Structures are given as structure tokens and as C-alpha cells.
Amino acid sequence: MKFYSTNNTDLRVGFKEAVFNSMPQDKGLYMPVEIPHLGDKFIHNLDQYTLPEIAYHVAQNLLGDDIPANDLKALIKDAINFYAPVVKLEDNVNVLELFHGPSLAFKDFGARFMSRIMSYFLEEGEKQLDVLVATSGDTGGAVALGFLGVPNTRVTILYPKGKVSDIQELQLTTNGQNIRALEIDGTFDDCQALVKLAFTDAELNAKFRLTSANSINIARLIPQTFYYFNAYAQLLKRGSSKVVFAVPSGNFGNIGAGLLAWKMGLPVERFIAATNANDTVPEFLKTGVYQPKPSVATLSNAMDVGNPSNWVRIADLFKEDPEALNALIAGYTYSDEDTLGAIQELFDSYQYVACPHTAIAWKALKAYQQEQQVGDIAGVFLSTAHPCKFPDVFTEQIAGEIVVPAQVKELEQKDSKAVSLGAGFDEFKRYLLQNS
Ligand SMILES: *Cc1c(COP(=O)(O)O)cnc(C)c1O
Numbered sequence: 309m310k311f312y313s314t315n316n317t318d319l320r321v322g323f324k325e326a327v328f329n330s331m332p333q334d335k336g337l338y339m340p341v342e343i344p345h346l347g348d349k350f351i352h353n354l355d356q357y358t359l360p361e362i363a364y365h366v367a368q369n370l371l372g373d374d375i376p377a378n379d380l381k382a383l384i385k386d387a388i389n390f391y392a393p394v395v396k397l398e399d400n401v402n403v404l405e406l407f408h409g410p411s412l413a414f415k416d417f418g419a420r421f422m423s424r425i426m427s428y429f430l431e432e433g434e435k436q437l438d439v440l441v442a443t444s445g446d447t448g449g450a451v452a453l454g455f456l457g458v459p460n461t462r463v464t465i466l467y468p469k470g471k472v473s474d475i476q477e478l479q480l481t482t483n484g485q486n487i488r489a490l491e492i493d494g495t496f497d498d499c500q501a502l503v504k505l506a507f508t509d510a511e512l513n514a515k516f517r518l519t520s521a522n523s524i525n526i527a528r529l530i531p532q533t534f535y536y537f538n539a540y541a542q543l544l545k546r547g548s549s550k551v552v553f554a555v556p557s558g559n560f561g562n563i564g565a566g567l568l569a570w571k572m573g574l575p576v577e578r579f580i581a582a583t584n585a586n587d588t589v590p591e592f593l594k595t596g597v598y599q600p601k602p603s604v605a606t607l608s609n610a611m612d613v614g615n616p617s618n619w620v621r622i623a624d625l626f627k628e629d630p631e632a633l634n635a636l637i638a639g640y641t642y643s644d645e646d647t648l649g650a651i652q653e654l655f656d657s658y659q660y661v662a663c664p665h666t667a668i669a670w671k672a673l674k675a676y677q678q679e680q681q682v683g684d685i686a687g688v689f690l691s692t693a694h695p696c697k698f699p700d701v702f703t704e705q706i707a708g709e710i711v712v713p714a715q716v717k718e719l720e721q722k723d724s725k726a727v728s729l730g731a732g733f734d735e736f737k738r739y740l741l742q743n744s
Contacts, residue, residue, distance in 0.1 A: 309372045311338040311526060314624045323374040324429045327422070327527045328437075330520050337621050338526045344369040345573045354541035362541065363388050363534040366572065370530055375428065383428060387420040392535045394542040394688060397658045401673065402688045403666070404539045404553075410715065411449035411479055412694035413610075414562060417535065418528030419447075419454035425527045426519070427458045438516040439463045440506055442499035445472045446610050446693060449479035451521045452487045462486045463521075464740070466499035469728070475697050475716055482722035490739070494731030505733045512740060523561040524617050532565030536574055539688055548686035554580035554673035555690050556665040558611030560589065560618040562690065563637075567625055570636070577685055581639045582672035584608045584647065589616060590639030607644045607701050608664040610693070640672035647671075648701070655706050663698050666691040 311326040313319045315336030321329075326338040346369055354362065363384045368377065375383070390408045397403060409416025430437060439461060441451045448465040455463045465480050469491045472480070480489045492499050503520065506512050521528075536553065543551055553576060555563040563581055570576045581589050584606040592598045600615030626633040642650070650667035654660045662670060669689035677683055695702070696712045729735050 309370060309374060310341045312341055313337070314339055314620045323371055323526075327425055327429065327525065328519055330522065330525045337524055337618070337624075339621060339624055340370060340526075343568065343571045343625075347573065351540075351573050351575065352544075354537060355544035357541060359391065359534065359538045360384055360388055362537045363531065366533055366537060366569075367530060369572070370533075375425075379428065383424045384421075387424045388417065388531065388534065390416070392538055394539050396546075397660060400548075400677070400683055400685065400687050401670075402543075402686060403660070403662070403670070403691050404535065404688050405691045406535060407663075407691060407694040409450075410453040411446070412475075412697055412713065412716070413446040413450055414532070414535075414690070414692045415446050415450035415523075415528075416454065417531045418523065418525075418561070419450035419521065421531035422521065422525055422527035423451070423454035423458050423461070427461060430460050434460070435517040437461045438518050439521045440466070440503045440518055441521045442466045442496065442503045443472070443480070444468070444496040444609060444612070445476040446697070447521075447523070448472075448489075449476055452480055452483050452489075455521075456483050456487055457485055462488075464488055464490060466490045466492050466502055466736075468496050468499055469493050471496065473697055473699060475699075475719070477726075478716075478719040478722070478724060481724040481726045482719050484723075484725070488743075489726040490736075491726040491728045492731055492736075493728065498731040502731070502733060502736045506736070506740070509737065512737060515741065515744065522617075523559050529561055529565050529568065529618075529621075532562060533569040533572070536566050536569040536576075540574055540576075543686050543688070549575070550577055550685040551688055552576070552578040552580060552673070552676065552682065552685055553688050553690065554582055554669040554676070556608070556611060556669040556692050557581045557583055557589065558586070558613040558616065560616040560622060562692065564618040564621050564625075567622055567636070571625060576636075577682070578676070578680075579637045580669070580672045580676050581637055582669040582689075583639070583641045584611050584668060585641065585643055586612055586614055587639075587641035588614060589619065590641040593634060593637060593639040607647050607698075608668055611665055611668075638676055640675055642668050642671055651702065651706065655709070659709070661695045661702070661706055661710050662691060663693045663695045664701050665693060666695075
């Protein structure tokens with residue numbers, strides 16, 4: 309499969325180049341030249357396949373001959389080695405739990421697949437790949453654990469000091485091996501600025517083979533389509549063939565993957581884009597004006613994005629028929645107060661503990677079902693992270709109900725190591741050069 313830039317459809321690159329460069333020179337995003345329809349026979353029989361089988365079929369159709377069948381199968385088996393259950397809370401209200409991977413967030417799908425694709429394409433004798441990643445919390449953990457022990461790669465994570473939760477910090481700092489953590493005395497934006505400057509620094513680029521692992525990489529988007537198909541498979545088994553998905557959204561990669569799955573033939577009635585106060589997309593759906601704004605800090609901080617980077621992909625998917633976009637996506641936006649209320653309601657109604665991002669998606673789904681009177685369609689809201697990653701938002705009573713997974717308890721036994729740096733570029737650059 310070839311990929312084009314959303315800024316220039318004549319620019320065509322192969323999968324390997326799209327993966328290693330993340331972004332074309334023209335600053336568009338890569339999209340597949342053709343989006344294959346998977347065929348009604350496959351879709352209607354999805355309930356007969358397992359998650360790895362579905363993943364292989366989807367990836368094979370999208371990538372074509374880029375990776376031989378057996379290699380692709382092995383790669384998927386290794387990357388997607390956890391499950392994504394659809395848990396029923398009440399009739400037509402289900403939660404798709406995407407937090408059963410090693411970092412306890414849905415980003416494991418993208419990060420694990422991408423790390424293995426990169427390692428696969430690194431040919432023998434090629435220079436070590438240096439992955440630089442800035443994180444506000446979840447991305448760093450998923451990328452670190454995705455690349456941990458992957459040969460010929462090294463990951464440098466930059467995170468803002470004092471601004472990630474204890475569990476998130478442990479996920480960044482206890483890995484050792486080919487992963488190193490830098491605690492930056494600044495904000496997430498400072499971390500991101502350092503990474504961006506490194507990519508434009510001639511001396512660093514001459515010395516290292518730098519790559520980024522951010523959510524715009526096409527190799528992170530593709531594996532996120534897998535769980536939409538797999539969720540539909542689980543619904544089919546329970547006799548539902550109509551579904552709406554409510555997706556907690558920040559950079560709009562997750563929902564973008566859902567829309568890609570829809571383009572590939574997955575019959576979805578509606579996607580619900582659920583955001584916190586960072587409401588650029590819900591505003592656009594309401595007014596038709598896309599107006600990016602500075603992000604504001606909220607309790608669901610993985611969605612604090614004022615200018616969602618994947619939006620251009622979604623616009624590109626609908627460039628022939630912008631009205632179809634409005635017919636397919638509904639937008640909802642909630643305050644921190646709403647979020648806390650939703651967490652409490654979820655707990656009171658179903659004894660279910662949801663992370664703040666997930667709670668927003670639930671609230672949006674309920675609002676949509678009430679407004680549209682579509683109670684007969686299976687509603688699925690996506691749970692993007694395990695609640696134990698965000699302990700500070702819960703009341704004591706709810707926090708006491710959180711079952712901390714075994715892998716977190718193991719982290720607490722390990723040595724935690726981070727290098728502390730200021731937010732200036734010279735210091736960061738010196739660190740990279742002296743620790744090569
Ligand atoms: C990254 C993240 C999101 C936002 O996902 P996007 O693909 O950026 O829209 C939502 N919830 C959690 C927990 C996340 O880590």
C-alpha cells in the first residue's frame with residue numbers, strides 16, 4: 309500500500325517511509341491511497357474470528373504486500389497479546405475496555421504495533437533507531453513498554469516533573485534496558501518543544517537516527533481499527549448488529565481509527581465524539597467553523613488538546629462529502645464538574661469505576677441515547693485507561709474499590725530512575741550528546 313500526504317495527494321510513499329518519518333515534509337499526514345472494503349461476508353461473520361485473526365485480516369487488507377503473511381501474523385500475535393472485552397452495564401450500554409495491555413491504556417494497541425513494525429523494517433546493520441517522545445502521562449508508558457527490549461531501538465521519554473501520576477511515573481522510570489526517562493522541570497508543552505527542536509537540530513540529526521512515536525504515526529492508527537471490528541464481533545455474538553460508539557477524544561486518533569474502520573465496511577450508526585472543555589471539534593460540528601484554540605487543563609488531562617492533530621485525517625476521509633461527516637459524528641463536551649458527576653453516577657448505577665476520560669464518553673452516550681431515542685441500538689463507550697492511573701480524581705469511597713492490576717504492584721518493587729533536567733534546549737542537547 310502507498311500512502312499520500314493530506315496536503316498533497318500526488319506525494320506517494322511506501323509504508324516503511326510513512327512509519328519512519330511520521331509526517332511528510334509538507335506537514336500533512338499520511339493516509340492510505342486506497343481504503344479497501346473488507347467485504348460483507350467477512351463483516352457479517354466477524355463473530356467467528358478472534359481478535360488476532362481480525363487484526364491480521366484488517367492489516368493485511370490495508371498493507372497489502374508490504375509485510376509477508378507469516379511475518380505479519382507473528383508481529384500481530386506479539387503486539388496484540390491482550391484482550392479488549394465489551395462489558396455490558398445495562399441493556400444497550402456497554403463499555404469497551406481498552407486498558408488490559410501492559411501500560412493500562414488504549415495507547416498500547418498503537419505503540420506495541422508501531423514498535424514492532426519499526427523493528428521489522430530496521431534492516432541488519434542499520435543504525436540504531438532513537439525514539440524521542442514527550443508525554444503528559446499515557447503515551448510515554450505505552451511507548452516505553454512497546455519498545456522495551458526491542459532490538460536496535462532506544463527510547464528517550466521526556467515528562468513534566470510533578471505532573472504525571474505515581475503509576476504513570478513508575479511506568480516511565482522503572483524499565484531500564486533500552487528505555488531512559490528524563491524528568492523535565494517544566495510543562496508538557498516544554499517537553500514537546502524540546503523534542504521538536506531536537507528534530508530540527510543538524511548536529512543531533514547527524515549523530516542519531518531520530519524518530520518520533522507520536523499519535524500521528526500511521527502505524528499507531530492502523531491497529532486501533534482492530535478493536536472496533538472486534539467489539540462489533542462481540543456484539544454480533546450477543547445478537548446486536550447495530551452500534552453507536554462513544555469515544556473520549558483528545559487528538560482524535562482513536563475516533564479517527566473508528567472512522568477508518570467504518571470506511572472499511574464496519575456498519576456503525578453513529579460515532580459520538582466526547583470531549584472535556586477542549587471543545588474544538590464539538591464546536592465545529594455545531595457551527596461548521598473549525599477554530600483551534602489553546603488547550604485548557606482539565607481532570608481528563610490526556611484529552612487536553614485545543615488543536616487535535618488527527619483532525620486533518622478525518623476531514624480527509626470526508627473530503628468528497630463533508631455533509632456525511634456531520635451525519636455520522638455527534639459531538640458532546642463536558643466540564644470537570646460533569647466529569648466528577650459522571651464518575652459518581654457510573655459507580656452508583658453499576659458499581660463501575662471509570663477513569664475521567666471514560667466517564668465523559670459514558671455521559672455523552674447516555675445523552676445521545678436520550679436525545680435520539682435510539683435505546684434499541686447497542687451503545688458502546690470506549691474505556692481508554694484503567695482508573696488506577698488517575699487516583700487523585702476519585703472520592704475515597706470509589707478509590708477504595710479500584711482493583712490495582714498485578715503488573716502495577718510489580719512496578720512498585722522495581723528501581724525507579726530518571727534524569728532531572730531543566731527546560732532549556734542546550735541542556736537537553738548536551739545530555740543526548742554525552743549519553744550516546
Ligand atoms: C490519549 C488518551 C485519550 C485521547 O485519545 P486520542 O486518540 O488522542 O483522541 C483519551 N483517554 C486516554 C486515557 C488517553 O490516554
